[in-house]
Amino acid sequence: MKKIIALALVLSMVFALVGCTAGESKKEEDGKTVLTMWCIATESDANRPAYEKAIAEFEKAHPDITIQWEAFENESYKTKIKAAMSDPETLPDIFFTWSGAFLGDFANAGNVYPLDEAYKPFADKLPEVMLSNATYNGKHYAVPLTYNIVGLFANMDLLAQVGWDHVPETYEDLTACCDALLAANIIPFGCAGKENWCVTEYLEPIIEKTIGYEAMTQIMLGKQTWNDPGIQSAVDTFQDMIKKGYFDPAGAALGNDEVKANFLAGQTAFYQNGTWNCGEVNDASFKSAVALFPVMDSSKATYGQVIGGPSDSLAVAASSKNAEIAAQAAFELGQSICHYAYLIGSGLPAWTPDYDTSEVKPLVNDAAAIVAASDGMVLFGDTIMSADPANTYLSYVAQVYGCEIDGAGFIAGLAKDLQ
Amino acid sequence: MNRMYSNKLHILIFILPALLLFCAILIAPIGASAYFSLFDWNGFGEKTYIGFSNYKELFTSDAIGFLKALRNSLLLAALSVCLQLPLALALALALGKKIKGERLFLSVYFMPVLISTVVIGQLWLKIYNPTYGVLNVFLRAIGLESWAKIWLGDKATALGAVLVPTLWQYVGYHMLLLYAGVKSVPPELREAAMLDGASDAQVNRYIVLPYIKPIIKISVIFAVTGSLKSFDMIYVLTNGGPLHATEVPSTLMINMLFLRNRYGMGSTIAILLIILCFLFALIISAIFKEED
Amino acid sequence: MRNNSKSAQVAIYIGLILWLLVNLFPIYWMFTFSLKSNAEIFGENVIGLPKEWLWSNYASALGTGKMGLYFLNSAIVAVSTIAITLSVALMGTFALTRLIWKQKKTLNKFFMLGLTIPIHASIVPVYVTLSRLHMLNTRWALIIPYSAFSLSMAILVCTGFMNEIPRDLDEAACIDGCSVWGIFFRIIVPLMKPAVATVGIYTFLQCWNELMFANIFISKTALKTLPVGVQALSGQYTTEWGPIGAALVLATFPTLFIYMFLSKKIQESFIAGAIKG
Numbered sequence: 001m002k003k004i005i006a007l008a009l010v011l012s013m014v015f016a017l018v019g020c021t022a023g024e025s026k027k028e029e030d031g032k033t034v035l036t037m038w039c040i041a042t043e044s045d046a047n048r049p050a051y052e053k054a055i056a057e058f059e060k061a062h063p064d065i066t067i068q069w070e071a072f073e074n075e076s077y078k079t080k081i082k083a084a085m086s087d088p089e090t091l092p093d094i095f096f097t098w099s100g101a102f103l104g105d106f107a108n109a110g111n112v113y114p115l116d117e118a119y120k121p122f123a124d125k126l127p128e129v130m131l132s133n134a135t136y137n138g139k140h141y142a143v144p145l146t147y148n149i150v151g152l153f154a155n156m157d158l159l160a161q162v163g164w165d166h167v168p169e170t171y172e173d174l175t176a177c178c179d180a181l182l183a184a185n186i187i188p189f190g191c192a193g194k195e196n197w198c199v200t201e202y203l204e205p206i207i208e209k210t211i212g213y214e215a216m217t218q219i220m221l222g223k224q225t226w227n228d229p230g231i232q233s234a235v236d237t238f239q240d241m242i243k244k245g246y247f248d249p250a251g252a253a254l255g256n257d258e259v260k261a262n263f264l265a266g267q268t269a270f271y272q273n274g275t276w277n278c279g280e281v282n283d284a285s286f287k288s289a290v291a292l293f294p295v296m297d298s299s300k301a302t303y304g305q306v307i308g309g310p311s312d313s314l315a316v317a318a319s320s321k322n323a324e325i326a327a328q329a330a331f332e333l334g335q336s337i338c339h340y341a342y343l344i345g346s347g348l349p350a351w352t353p354d355y356d357t358s359e360v361k362p363l364v365n366d367a368a369a370i371v372a373a374s375d376g377m378v379l380f381g382d383t384i385m386s387a388d389p390a391n392t393y394l395s396y397v398a399q400v401y402g403c404e405i406d407g408a409g410f411i412a413g414l415a416k417d418l419q
Numbered sequence: 420m421n422r423m424y425s426n427k428l429h430i431l432i433f434i435l436p437a438l439l440l441f442c443a444i445l446i447a448p449i450g451a452s453a454y455f456s457l458f459d460w461n462g463f464g465e466k467t468y469i470g471f472s473n474y475k476e477l478f479t480s481d482a483i484g485f486l487k488a489l490r491n492s493l494l495l496a497a498l499s500v501c502l503q504l505p506l507a508l509a510l511a512l513a514l515g516k517k518i519k520g521e522r523l524f525l526s527v528y529f530m531p532v533l534i535s536t537v538v539i540g541q542l543w544l545k546i547y548n549p550t551y552g553v554l555n556v557f558l559r560a561i562g563l564e565s566w567a568k569i570w571l572g573d574k575a576t577a578l579g580a581v582l583v584p585t586l587w588q589y590v591g592y593h594m595l596l597l598y599a600g601v602k603s604v605p606p607e608l609r610e611a612a613m614l615d616g617a618s619d620a621q622v623n624r625y626i627v628l629p630y631i632k633p634i635i636k637i638s639v640i641f642a643v644t645g646s647l648k649s650f651d652m653i654y655v656l657t658n659g660g661p662l663h664a665t666e667v668p669s670t671l672m673i674n675m676l677f678l679r680n681r682y683g684m685g686s687t688i689a690i691l692l693i694i695l696c697f698l699f700a701l702i703i704s705a706i707f708k709e710e711d
Numbered sequence: 712m713r714n715n716s717k718s719a720q721v722a723i724y725i726g727l728i729l730w731l732l733v734n735l736f737p738i739y740w741m742f743t744f745s746l747k748s749n750a751e752i753f754g755e756n757v758i759g760l761p762k763e764w765l766w767s768n769y770a771s772a773l774g775t776g777k778m779g780l781y782f783l784n785s786a787i788v789a790v791s792t793i794a795i796t797l798s799v800a801l802m803g804t805f806a807l808t809r810l811i812w813k814q815k816k817t818l819n820k821f822f823m824l825g826l827t828i829p830i831h832a833s834i835v836p837v838y839v840t841l842s843r844l845h846m847l848n849t850r851w852a853l854i855i856p857y858s859a860f861s862l863s864m865a866i867l868v869c870t871g872f873m874n875e876i877p878r879d880l881d882e883a884a885c886i887d888g889c890s891v892w893g894i895f896f897r898i899i900v901p902l903m904k905p906a907v908a909t910v911g912i913y914t915f916l917q918c919w920n921e922l923m924f925a926n927i928f929i930s931k932t933a934l935k936t937l938p939v940g941v942q943a944l945s946g947q948y949t950t951e952w953g954p955i956g957a958a959l960v961l962a963t964f965p966t967l968f969i970y971m972f973l974s975k976k977i978q979e980s981f982i983a984g985a986i987k988g
Contacts, residue, residue, distance in 0.1 A: 038930070043775060044947035070930050073946045076939075079677040083927045085463040086682070086835050087842045105680055109464035193572055193661060250549040252661060253572025257949035387461070387680035392482060395663070402574060402662045417482050420885040425811045429891045433810060437803030437822070437862060444859030445825055448836030462835065510730065513723045524727050526974040527734050529981075533966050536920045537938040538959050541945050542741050545952060551753045553740060587733070599982035619716065634985055648829035651922050655942070669831050673923070676835060689832035696827035 035326050036092035037069040037333075039314075040077050046280060047347070050340035054333050065329065085111055091317035093326040094333070098311045099133035099142055100383035101390065106315075107141045113316040114139040118327035125335065130310050130350045133379060142313035143334035146347025148274045149308030149377070150201050151367055156287040158186055158269040167291035169303065171237075174294055178246045181269050189241075190259040190268040191401070193252035196394040198259070199401045200381055201273050203238055204307045205293040210234040212300035213376035220384045226414035230297065232407035235400055237296060242403060252402070274308070275367040279345020282363035290366050305376040310350040311383050389418050449693060452686040462682035473687040485688065488659075488666040489695075495582060495667070496646035496699075503586045504638055507593035512623050514594075515601030525598065529591040536588065540655030543584040547571050547656075571657055574664045581665045585652045589645070593638045600631030636707040643703060644696045668692050741963070745769070745956030752952050768953035769961070772944065776954065777932070778961040781940035785919065788850055788936060792857040793914045797907060799858065800865035805895055807866065808873045809881065819870070825863030830856075831923055841928060852928035853936065857918040864917070865910045868984045872906040873899065908980035919966075937962050 041051040048071070055067050070092075072080055081097070084090045088111045097103045106112050119131070119140055126144070134142035154167045162180035178188040192198040208216050211230035218224040219231070241247065248268055251259050256273070263271035264284045271277075272293065281288045295303050314330045314337075316323055339355060341347040345364040348371060360368075382390040396413055399405045405413065423429070456473055460466040477485045510528060514521050531539065546553050547570040555567040570580040604627050612622050628635075650669040653659065659670040668688055676685035744752045745768055746761040756762060772778045806812075807819050837856055838847070846852045876899060884894045922938040929935055935943075941962055948954045970977060 042943070042947060070932060072930075073943050076926050076942075079673070080927055080930070082462060082677045082680065083835060083838050087839045088463070090838075090842045090847055105461060105464065109461070111463060194657075250569055250572070253547070253549050253569045255949060257946075261950040387678065391674070391679045395482075398660070398662055404574075404662055420882055421811060423885065423891055424809060426891070427812075430806050430810045430812050433802045433806035433895075434818070436799045437806075437866065438818075440799055440855070440859045441822060441825065441862055443840065444837060444856050445828055445833065448833030448840065449828070451836040452833060506730075510727070513727060518723070518727075520727075522975070524731060525978060526971070527731050529974075529978065530734060530738065530967060530970070532916065533919075533970055534963050535938055535941070537922055537941050538962050539737075541941060541955065541959055542737055544945075545744070545955075546737065546740075551757075551952075553757060556757045590730075591734070595978060595981055596985040599985045602982075603986060619719070637985065644827045648831075650829075650831055651920060651938075654922065669829060672831065682835065685835075689829075692829055693827070693832055696829065697824070700827050 032064055032066050033322055033325055034066045034068055035094060035322060035329055037067055037094040037314075038077070038081070038092045039069060039071050039096035040074050041096075042071045042073055045071070046276065046344060047337070047341055050337050050344055050346065053340045054336035057336055058329065058333055061332075062329075065325065067329070067333075085109070088317060088319040091319055093320040093322060094314055094316055094330050097142060097313050097315045098383055099144065099313050100311065100379060101386035102383065103134055103142055103313070103315060104136050105386060107136045107139075111318050112141045113318045113320060113323045113327060114141060115143065115316065115327050115330070116140050118324070118331055122331050122335070125354065126331075126351050133309055133311065133383070134313055134315075142315040143330045144310035144350035145312045145314065145334050145337050146276065146341050147308070147310045147350040147371065148276050148312070148347055149306040149367070149371055149374070150205050150272060150293075151275045151278070151290040151370070152205075152293055153263070153271045153273070153277065153281050154289045154291065155263070155266060155269050155284075156289050158266065158286070160287075161186070167289050169291070169294055171294045171296055175241075175244075178241070178244070182245060187248045187268045188246040189270050189272070190248045190262050191251045191272075192254050192256040192259040193398070193401055194255045196398045196401075197380075197382055198256050198273065199397050200394070201307075203235070203397055203400065204378070204381055205272070206238050206296065207231055207234040208305050208307055208378055209293055209301045210237070210296040212297075213305045213378050215300070216378045220378065220381055222385075222389075222418065226418060227411050229411075230300070232411050234296065235407035235410045238400065239403055239406060242401070275364075276341075276347045278348075278364040278367050279361055282345055282361040288363055290363055290370070292370065302375055304370075304374050305378075306371065306374045307378050307380060309377055309379045311380065312347065385418075392417050449690070452689045455683055456687040456690050458683045460683045461680040462676070466683075469683070473684050474691075477684065477687055477691070483671070483684075484663050484666060485668070485671060487663065488668050488671045491578060491665065492647050492649065492667040494578075495585065495649060496643045498582060498586060499589075499642040499646045500639055503590055504593055504635075504642055507590050507638070508597050508635075510590070510594045511597035511601050512627065514598055515604075515627070516619075525595070528594050531588045531590075532592045532595075534588075536651040537655055539584055539588055540652050544571075544656060547580055572661055574662055577657055577661055577664045581653055581656050584656070585649060588652070589642075593642065596634055596638050596641075597631065600634035601627055604630045632707065632710075636703065639707075640700050640703050643699050647692065647696050647699065668695075738963075738967075741956055741959050744952055745960045747953055747956075749950075749952060765953055768957040771948075771954035772957035772961055775947065776940065776944040776958050777935075778937075778940060778944070778958050780933070781935055781937045782961065782965065784850075784934055785937040788853050788857065789915055789918050791850065791854045792861065792918045793911045795854060795858040796861045796865045796914050797910050800862060800869050800910060801900060801903060801906075802895075803862075804866050804869035804873050805899060808870055809878075809899075810891075819866075822863050822866050825860070826867070828860075830860050830921065834923060834927065837924075838927060847928055848930050848934065850934060853918070853921075853925055856924055856928075857914075857921065861910075861914040861917045864913050864984075868909050868913065869903065869906050871986070872903055872909075872983075876902050905980065905983055908976065909984040912977060912981050913984055 039051060041047045055069060059065065059067060081095060085106055103112065116139055130144045131140045134140060152167060159177065162184050164177050168174040168177045181188045191202055210233060211228060219226055219228065260271060260277065262268055264280065266286055278290065292303060292306060295301050314334050316326045316330050320326045335351050338349050338351045342349045342353065343359055345361045348368050382394055385393060393414065396410055400410055457468060457470060458466045459469045477483060514524055549555060549569040549572065558567045568576050570576050608626050609622055612626050648669065649667060653665055653667055653670055657665045659666040659674065669692065672685050672688040675681045675688060740758060743761055746764045748765055751761060807815050841847050841852050846855065880898050881894055884898050889897065920938065922942065925936045925939045941958055944958045945955050
């Protein structure tokens, strides 16, 4: 009998515990509209303060709206958002997304709310070209936050040690600089082998600087074959750098955060990654600079061609009960997240700044200047391609970094698997 | 009493909660997966019926690498049976003969089983760290500089590096199962054999092992199906990388479901995984039966 | 004692102690690096005791890492799962062993299918089912699936225990005028006490570890469990090992501590499962 009482006690305790959390209603409490939002601005994310400020401001300006937001780690977020797409009822009102094919799949399935109406009042602050990556069948589906390109970050203190006062602008200079660094026992580059997108941050600029941005866009969009001698030679260039020992071998087992930390701690001289790192690199203890990868074939490419574009965005779920309010909120939040991210240096602005930009960090300004002067742009490969081909592409890129296949194997394999 | 025990209503009430829970969460979703495995579907858009094409592609496509993933998990299963279980058995036999400190050994050996796999994974991630990990630091300290490797980043060592903690964690589990068996051998049997002049090894071979065969069978089934199901440790340590060197069917499945938007293919892997686990359980049972 | 058995004895001890160290060292190392600064972990003092005991690592793990909350969540989920698994399995086993009907053998085999089904194989359909039942983002989203996946093992163990209870007891109770419910609650359940501990341990091992369901079915920070929390924290402190170590210790030591006090009982119950199963 005692056992039964104990069991009953445990059970009732359990039900009470579960009940009190399940009982929380998210729907309108005392007339307030509650908007739920998912994003990837976790507490360690450089964008976190931008989200916090933007949401606080929004709630202040709209006392009748509460934003309930949750942040998830990047990789687990991809899993979460796709699981939620399988039952749109479980989507939050507003969600973070990458534009390009990632959002396109969701939009084509009818799970995303079109934003054309809500966009109209913001048209003068947000150039329509910024929405092009999130436009499918003529409709706009997401609010861009920041704009980013791949930058070549350099530790100028280390470069000075081997006699360089600027970032090398030709490939000959770059190899000479790397050889000098190696001779001085300094590792030139760090690249995270555990995260394939980090490898593309190195490979894609080399490809672009070899075949030019027009040809590269055509290939990425699947309109031209991967079987291109230029791509083969770009891959061989990259592997040549790896074989010469320009890349930290330990990088193969590390994630991006660890590789970035090594660069910020002065252990590698260069780090090629997105301009969302500008703020952190700017605040490092050494003198830093941002530049672009040098031109490989000047008959096809110019120095000012870049990889990147607006990708980080907010979208609204078609299943949202307050879709119109959420759409309005997405634009307002997008604008102010963009504003604060620009000031922190965790991204360049997709929105035209209408505020005091004198506080912007020098390195961020340099990156913005590079974008302003750019003469051609290709969006990140894994953003252009839809999920399945993008992952096939990433797995070939990983094989390149691991020197499993050479340039010939890369173009033959991709031409076969991504017809 | 028999009439009372045959009352249909009582039977229904007693069995219903279990049946409901079991069918709603295990059986129905598997039915759904079997159905979806016949479609080309990204999980949220339009479905296209394609028959068994997913199954065919899975076994023929090098790009997916299912056979390689399967080989990895079969290797894990084989090592589990050939290394982990014999070690567990040796420990169980040693502890089964009233040795001093039996309790202490037993308690410590079981400890890793109680630690969350994610915690063990994170811990081994630190142990394997190429620059600061305790393994490489140790190798350098004893002058074996050249043995220090990028354990989880090198295709040649990654699989081995993932297998070690996976096998290590569950030695205690099997040890305790087998220990239970060893302890249940009636002392008279053991003593009689000893009187006949049998050595320890002979006692173990001819008395203990045959006696605990049912438990060994359970252990083997758990070890093999557990290896086929393994996911958490690999997910934490390498997530299938580098270059798919440590890919197993479950990491591949998650990859298909959530990264490649190939829901149909992910379901196909799920179904094959279930069939395999079931098949192996049957085969192992059959092998043990045959020996009798 | 024969001569060779002495040296054999020594060899056995050496082996046992070696394996003891292999099991203890990672735990020791985890504990020491949870109290060190990066400088100590990365070179000055890799395996020694910390020179300076940095308790601030624990403050980070408990503060930013919210390990306390996650531990509590995991504990609530585990206790609830055990309670539900046990109640459902006891009832089910009663029907499968005591009650008289034709298909019970088949059904028992049907339940045993669950022993080999990988938990990840049905993740999306389970997600959709839970969402239809409005259980996502509540603790039920974990408790229900974990209970379902622990059910087969629980029935297996309970069957072993229940078969050992003599049927004469049922007869006697029946003659005394007990109903089926009376027999179940007054006779069977109290005698199943040892099964409670055994099922508890097996269920605990199943649900304490689980990462994938916990990651996908729960979005609210307030409800996240330990494996998800540890994984998230390691993403936040990739380069600072101290707080990660502290989180690992916080996730592990309470369980180990309880285990130290109850190790005999826990082992006996675990063993009972093996024999009865």
